Amino acid sequence: MEPILFETERMTFRRFTPDDREAVSVFLMDPEVMYAWEHGFSEEEVTGWMERNSTRYDRYGYGWLYAEDKETSGNIGAIGLLYTGDIAGEDGWELGYIVNKRFWGKGYAAEGARGCIEHAFRAIGTDRVFSQMRTSNAASRAVAERIGMEYVTTYDRLYHGETLPYHVYVMKKTEDRRSGRKRTGAPDA
Incomplete structure (x- = not known):
């Protein structure tokens, strides 16, 4: 089992392993969950997703993380x-969230997103984290806005041979002027 990288109030986060394929398939193959991709993934696409994620771990140390309910x-x-x-022509760390349907509407995406951003600032040392989503993905936009990310731009991105508009949001690490300490721009919640 992979070690826990960080925790939030209700979740632990670790790397996915090949043993997690069944759990991954539950949400990646669900067309309702994957509506922003316009289709549930096939077995072959799930394999590709897991392989790309493993490559990200090897290359950058991070990628999609297994979010587990502590309870x-x-x-x-x-x-x-x-x-x-490729975030509107810039490079950087991007926050992503795909939540299993049975956990929708319970605040897990926002809690996990906040946890990932805090971890990125603390452990990776970046001073900004982006999030990009299709302009039609109101739920992802709502999560980004709820945690205090700021809208940056909208741009066209090629996805499966089709040009689609995407919104870009950012959270920057800011300096607390009173103490001189770095803090996130995220609201207390």
């Missing part, structure tokens, strides 16, 4: 930090 040990989904060079 039930259930898989909440994939919430993580992906290093990318």
Whole structure:
């Protein structure tokens, strides 16, 4: 079992392993969960997702993370930090969240997103984290805004041969002027 990288109030976060394929398939193959991708993944696409994620771990140390409910040990989904060079033409750490349908509406995406951002600032040492989502993905936009991310731009991105509009949000690490300490721009919640 992979070690826990960090925790939030209700969740632990660790790397996915090949043994997690069944848990991954539950949410990746669900077309309702994967509506922003416009389809549930096939077995082959799940394999590709897991392989790309493993490559991210090897290359950058992070990727999608296994989010586990502390109380039930259930898989909440994939919430993580992906290093990318294609965020409206910039490179940086990107926050992503795909939540298993049975955990929708319970605040797990926002809690996990806050935890990932705090971890990125503390452990990775970055001073900003991006999030990008299709303009039609109101739920992802709501999570980004709820945790205090700021809208940056909208740009067109090629996805499966189709050009689609994406919103970009950012959370910057800011300096607390009174104490000189670094803090996130996230609201207390």
